[in-house]
Amino acid sequence: MSRSVLTRAALYVALAVATLVLLVPTFVRPAPAFWPWHQPIRLGLDLQGGTHLLYGVEVDQAIDNTVDRQMQELERVLREEQIGAASVERKGRTIHLQLANKDKRAQVEALVKDRFANLVAVPEADTEASDLAYTLEPREVQRLRDNVQEQALKIIRNRIDQFGVAEPTVQAQGSDEIVVQLPGIQDPQRAKELIGRTALLEFKLVARGPEAGTLDHPGPNVQVLPAKSEKGRRADRILVERRTLMTGDVLTDASVGQGGVSEGMVVNFVLDARGTKEFGEITSANVGRQLAIVLDGVVESAPVIEDPITGGRGLIRGHFDFTEAQDLANVLRNGALPAPLKLIEERTVGPSLGQDSIRRGVLSFVVGSALVILFMLVYYRGGGAIADGALLLNVLFLVGAFAAFGFTLSLPGIAGIVLTIGMAVDANVLILERIREELRLGKTARAAIEAGYERAWYAIRDSNVTTFCSGLILFQFGSGPVRG
Incomplete structure (x- = not known):
């Protein structure tokens, strides 16, 4: 028998033995402690049973959210620079500015060019000298489209890892879909709430005075949001200012804590340096007013600001049970989804x-x-x-x-x-x-x-x-x- 035939025969025998070693944990459970391979x-x-979820990523909504954040940041910068703006509003994906003093137009243009690199001016016919319009740069829009799915994948993976599912599968499908497979999960409701929650945390002031209007007829720059009642249900509505003072992107940590006897569990949060500074300024300027803590469009609580809060820490009361508080802390720690998710397909196998x-x-x-x-x-x-x-x-x-x-x-x-x-x-x-x-x-x-x-x-x-x-x-x- 030739040497080449013997070599090939020895190779096949070695491969067969190695394969049998790999397959022992699949058929012998548990595998012996001395066995070199333990992964079945x-x-x-x-x-084996479990839940299969297919989500669609609403990429266009992510772009709209970015325009909203740019508008809010621009409004804040104009206030800091003491440049009066009669109105700042969004129409479609265009931010429209109407200046109180048209002589400051050049100053605003220079400010936007220097500090808002992602915004470009939109030329409009028949506009007054005090009017300006900006939109997102096309390259920024394309970057958002390219990155939104990847960002959502990372956040969902982190949430599921802390959910405690063994060997989950989270992967992209196409350009705007995400597949989530959770082995052994027979009741997918909690998983869907954990995965699909956008977890957008916002801090807004509760509207007051004649400018607030009523629940049926809110005033300008005022919105009506659902609010949790004392029993933790969405039974109430509350008037809050549209302007967002701060968002949850400045959070560095969130954990579950024990509230009062009638409060249930609470969620403690810690802010980064920028958030600590902003939160201190917000609470210092609004002592005596109610600060609404809004999560995904629902007012979780609206405490009265009794003293300036400069320590960079706070808490959210929402009459949570332990599981709800744990899931909320999880999603806040891992950040808000860059875009809402739409459940396209769901399959559960017993x-x-x-x-x-x-x-x-x-x-x-x-x-x-x-x-x-x-x-x-x-x-x-x-x-x-x-x-x-x-x-x-x-x-x-x-x-x-x-x-x-x-x-x-x-x-x-x-x-x-x-x-x-x-x-x-x-x-x-x-x-x-x-x-x-x-x-x-x-x-x-x-x-x-x-x-x-x-x-x-x-x-x-x-x-x-x-x-x-x-x-x-x-x-x-x-x-x-x-x-x-």
Whole structure:
């Protein structure tokens, strides 16, 4: 026997042994402590049960939110520079400024150019000298479109990691969709609330005086927001000023704390240096007024500012139970989502259905493989036995790759393995039939084998290339289990 044949045989034996080592934790649980590999094959939701969620990222809303933040920051800077503005409002994605003093137009233009690099002037016909209009620079809009999905992915991953789910899957799909798979989660409601909550924290002043208007007819620059009652329900409404004094992007930490007897749990938060300075200025300038703490458009609490708060710490009272407070602290720690999420698809698979899928999938695999192996042995005899050995090694290495690289085995994956067996047998049938034809022509066994492999190669190549192209099309345009 030649050295090359011995080398290849030794290589296959080594690979087979390594694969068996990788597969032991899948079939022997728990694996022995001395075993070098302890990671079993990961099972998909359709095999072990859990929740599958598909979210759409509302990218356009993220751009609108950025325009709003730029408008609020511009309004704040104008106040600091003591440049009076009769009005600052947004129409579409354009910020319109009407200056109280048109002589300060050049000063405002220079200020925007220096401190708001992402804004560009919008030329408008028939405008007065005191009117200015700005919008986001096109490159900034494109950057937001490119980055929003990635930012949302990171935030969702952080939230789920602290949620305590074992081996979750969070991945992008297309340019504006995110797939979340939570193995073992049978009640997805809490997970959906945790993932889908935007967690936009805002601090606004409660409106007062004649300018506030009424709940049915709020005054200018005043809005009506739902507010939690003393029992923690959204039963009340409250008038707050539209202007946002500060947002939650200045938070550095959030934790659960114990409130008073009738308050339930509270959420303590810590601000960074900029937030500490801004919060101190806000509370110093508004002693005696109510400060509304708004989370995702709902007023969680509206305490009265009794003294300036300059320590960079505060708390949110909302009559939370421990789970609600824990989830709120989680989303505040990990930041607000850059854009709202829209739930597109939801699937929940129970553990009993998953076990039934495993049993049926394994049964189909065993029956299909046994029939193929038996047919090859009966019809091709010695050649069939060699083909069956190669087929078993093919399946062994394929399943071992799932364990080695952490791939997820799903029901479509089992179907794909069965299909792989069929394609491998198809190639062997082509080769063996070619060898038979060459033997009928009177060639020796060695010459017939060489000719059989050589002439069958072109048909095998074409069929595999066609299958590969079909797989690419399914991966590109398919979704859910089809794509998997």
